[in-house]
Amino acid sequence: MASTERLLLSGNEAVALASLHAGVRLGTGYPGTPSTEILEAFSLIGGPAQWSPNEKVALEVALGVSFGGGRTLVTMKHVGVNVAADPLFTAAYIDLTGGLVLISADDPGMASSQNEQDNRHYARAAIVPMLEPADSQQAYDFTLAAFELSERWRIPVILRMTTRICHAKTEVIPGEPRPSAMEPHFERDIPGRVMIPAYARPAHHKIRAKMEEIARWNEESGLNRIHPGDKSLGIIASGISVMHAREAAPDATLLALGLTWPLPMQMITDFVNSVDRCIVIEEGDHLLYEALTVAGLKVEGKPEMYRFSELNVSRVRRIIAGDVTPEAPRPRGKPPELCQGCSHREVFEALSRLNCIVAGDIGCYTLGVLPPFEAMDTCVCMGAAIGVGLGLRHVLPEAEARRVVSVIGDSTFVHSGLTGIAEMVYNPPPTGHVVLIVDNSTTAMTGRQEHPGTGRSLNHEPTNRMDFVAVCKAMGVKNVEVVDPQKDEAKFEEILKDMMARDELSVLIAERPCILAAPLIRKLEKAEEEKRCAAGCAAAPVE
Amino acid sequence: MAVTNVVLAGLGGQGVVKASDLLSTTAFAGGLQVKKSEVHGMSQRGGSVTTDVRFGEQVLSPMVPMGEADFLMVFESSQVDLNLGWLRPGGVLITPALIPEGALKNRKSLNVALLGAASMVMDFDEQAWIDAIHRCLPEKLHAVNEQAFALGRRLGAELSRPEVIEGV
Numbered sequence: 001m002a003s004t005e006r007l008l009l010s011g012n013e014a015v016a017l018a019s020l021h022a023g024v025r026l027g028t029g030y031p032g033t034p035s036t037e038i039l040e041a042f043s044l045i046g047g048p049a050q051w052s053p054n055e056k057v058a059l060e061v062a063l064g065v066s067f068g069g070g071r072t073l074v075t076m077k078h079v080g081v082n083v084a085a086d087p088l089f090t091a092a093y094i095d096l097t098g099g100l101v102l103i104s105a106d107d108p109g110m111a112s113s114q115n116e117q118d119n120r121h122y123a124r125a126a127i128v129p130m131l132e133p134a135d136s137q138q139a140y141d142f143t144l145a146a147f148e149l150s151e152r153w154r155i156p157v158i159l160r161m162t163t164r165i166c167h168a169k170t171e172v173i174p175g176e177p178r179p180s181a182m183e184p185h186f187e188r189d190i191p192g193r194v195m196i197p198a199y200a201r202p203a204h205h206k207i208r209a210k211m212e213e214i215a216r217w218n219e220e221s222g223l224n225r226i227h228p229g230d231k232s233l234g235i236i237a238s239g240i241s242v243m244h245a246r247e248a249a250p251d252a253t254l255l256a257l258g259l260t261w262p263l264p265m266q267m268i269t270d271f272v273n274s275v276d277r278c279i280v281i282e283e284g285d286h287l288l289y290e291a292l293t294v295a296g297l298k299v300e301g302k303p304e305m306y307r308f309s310e311l312n313v314s315r316v317r318r319i320i321a322g323d324v325t326p327e328a329p330r331p332r333g334k335p336p337e338l339c340q341g342c343s344h345r346e347v348f349e350a351l352s353r354l355n356c357i358v359a360g361d362i363g364c365y366t367l368g369v370l371p372p373f374e375a376m377d378t379c380v381c382m383g384a385a386i387g388v389g390l391g392l393r394h395v396l397p398e399a400e401a402r403r404v405v406s407v408i409g410d411s412t413f414v415h416s417g418l419t420g421i422a423e424m425v426y427n428p429p430p431t432g433h434v435v436l437i438v439d440n441s442t443t444a445m446t447g448r449q450e451h452p453g454t455g456r457s458l459n460h461e462p463t464n465r466m467d468f469v470a471v472c473k474a475m476g477v478k479n480v481e482v483v484d485p486q487k488d489e490a491k492f493e494e495i496l497k498d499m500m501a502r503d504e505l506s507v508l509i510a511e512r513p514c515i516l517a518a519p520l521i522r523k524l525e526k527a528e529e530e531k532r533c534a535a536g537c538a539a540a541p542v543e
Numbered sequence: 544m545a546v547t548n549v550v551l552a553g554l555g556g557q558g559v560v561k562a563s564d565l566l567s568t569t570a571f572a573g574g575l576q577v578k579k580s581e582v583h584g585m586s587q588r589g590g591s592v593t594t595d596v597r598f599g600e601q602v603l604s605p606m607v608p609m610g611e612a613d614f615l616m617v618f619e620s621s622q623v624d625l626n627l628g629w630l631r632p633g634g635v636l637i638t639p640a641l642i643p644e645g646a647l648k649n650r651k652s653l654n655v656a657l658l659g660a661a662s663m664v665m666d667f668d669e670q671a672w673i674d675a676i677h678r679c680l681p682e683k684l685h686a687v688n689e690q691a692f693a694l695g696r697r698l699g700a701e702l703s704r705p706e707v708i709e710g711v
């Protein structure tokens with residue numbers, strides 16, 4: 001690829017291209033705004049990519065790839081890292097083989113998320129390096145750097161992006177491909193990879209030593225950059241804040257941190273000492289400010305009000321000026337709503353008519369909380385519908401307990417609903433329980449991705465399909481029914497009402513494709529049918 | 544350092560993001576630095592969508608500051624008032640009122656028609672816009688969108704340019 005080629009890419013596309021250039025053997029992940037397009041773009045340009053049922057499994061698959069000597073990319077949104085945190089924290093103790101880069105796509109301002117957590121905390125807590133690009137060029141460059149860092153120190157590396165990095169398109173001039181020299185192979189390393197206490201104790205010391213080494217290396221890593229300027233004001237920033245700050249204070253001297261954990265403390269100290277006044281501009285929590293203050297550096301942070309939501313040029317100007325007067329409210333546009341013709345509509349109309357207490361979950365169907373339905377009473381995290389519904393059933397007086405229904409989407413059911421079903425079967429409430437799976441044959445919320453229940457892989461090729469009815473029955477649920485809530489609206493409501501009246505465990509599957517996904521699903525099904533026919537006609541048994 | 548700021552606003556499903564892609568592609572092909580930013584997520588459910596496009600010799604933040612848009616293009620009349628705050632004094636407002644009902648064979652190409660109108664007050668060659676349409680849209684949509692673009696250019700002829708934007 002010519003090195004003068006100019007491309008206009010989103011940060012997500014830049015990560016995908018860099019992963020191709022890094023020779024990634026397998027990309028895994030679970031959809032989640034704003035990370036979803038990374039694996040899709042990677043697959044489109046020829047990279048091997050697959051959706052996992054959830055983020056934990058995705059990271060575990062990636063670990064296997066790394067142990068086998070292949071480079072691997074794992075993508076997820078910020079809350080996905082919570083799900084993957086268990087393998088992540090111990091993976092850090094393990095000497096990896098192939099480079100492993102985990103993309104954490106944070107959503108400050110919560111454009112499309114249930115919380116505003118700042119995943120910079122994870123680098124510190126899990127003891128792993130973190131890179132934070134400020135535009136698509138850096139997303140490209142830092143992805144390649146992250147693979148090299150990961151392989152050199154045999155450690156997982158987090159590339160932390162945010163909505164404005166993932167989805168903003170900016171110029172990228174790609175370089176030459178830089179794949180690893182390593183070919184996949186298996187090398188036995190029992191003390192290095194089997195984390196029993198005897199091996200994990202020395203591993204903890206080792207990872208701390210690795211981080212000290214990386215911190216020293218980071219002083220000259222070339223990943224942090226000083227933009228020279230007037231010495232009366234110094235700014236330290238990372239990620240998108242670098243761009244806002246350079247625009248808000250064009251004359252200031254600015255230290256743009258790229259490898260933001262472990263910090264290059266000497267470089268930072270020299271920088272702070274070189275300016276009259278030094279201010280930390282960071283989106284989200286006061287992490288950098290706290291780390292520098294603990295180290296005894298004289299830096300200013302931001303007023304508490306700027307912890308919330310995204311930063312932008314105006315807010316950075318206000319932080320520098322110490323302005324804490326109330327901000328003008330942003331225009332509040334029209335909220336999203338369920339599409340006209342969406343089959344979730346009939347479901348929520350029925351739940352509303354039956355006066356259900358709805359333990360809800362996350363997906364398009366969460367919009368059932370808004371008028372005219374207002375038929376959702378709780379929404380916490382993916383999969384919570386079932387556990388929360390069971391808890392309510394256990395504690396409420398009988399008449400109210402009976403009204404509790406857990407509502408969960410198909411992708412969410414695969415992601416983290418199965419353990420809820422196990423709980424329900426194991427600890428059934430006295431009034432029984434009803435789980436309603438709203439199965440629209442896609443992960444609609446994040447732009448219609450396939451999942452194990454659709455029977456198609458990331459790039460829409462046929463694969464094995466997980467059968468929800470068989471799974472629920474095999475797990476011990478007594479009543480399992482499938483109904484199209486749009487075509488058989490009355491029947492749907494009748495079955496739901498009947499299930500609520502019984503003291504039994506029931507799963508009702510409301511099955512109807514999302515109207516935005518339906519055209520593609522029909523096309524794919526037709527193509528599969530034709531293929532089956534072409535392959536099977538000659539061999540078809542004569543009746 | 545002159546940066547041109549454009550805010551495009553409308554509802555999910557109106558092609559706001561597509562229009563911003565066409566504009567960015569046109570500006571980028573002209574050798575300018577371009578940054579385009581929007582918040583995706585739940586836009587297919589008909590909620591409000593705004594996207595920011597900034598171009599010039601050097602663009603830093605990808606977000607247009609409130610009150611600093613040189614151009615505000617709104618694709619749905621109900622969204623105009625809501626978004627006026629983006630526009631700087633003297634900036635250009637482009638709304639669907641420019642394109643009379645029935646002027647377009649298919650109202651779906653309103654986004655491209657409004658870009659056609661905007662193209663009359665932006666300094667890019669007509670051909671650069673057409674190239675972008677070819678690059679960003681599937682072939683079967685080229686003809687209808689070129690027509691919409693041409694209509695927008697005719698109807699946009701009376702738009703007045705904002706005070707000179709240097710460097711573009």
Ligand SMILES: Cc1ncc(C[n+]2csc(CCOP(=O)(O)OP(=O)(O)O)c2C)c(N)n1
Pocket residue numbers: 030031032033055077079080081083114362363364365382408409410411412413440442443444445446514
């Ligand atoms: C741990 C975690 N991962 C990913 C997401 C993003 N996300 C929210 S809901 C959802 C799945 C929605 O699909 P489904 O359950 O099928 O409901 P639908 O949108 O199709 O109605 C995803 C991927 C999240 N909120 N939390």
Ligand code: SF4
Pocket residue numbers: 337338339341342343344364365440444445514515516517587588
């Ligand atoms: S995208 Fe699909 S699931 Fe989501 S609201 Fe529209 S029709 Fe319903």
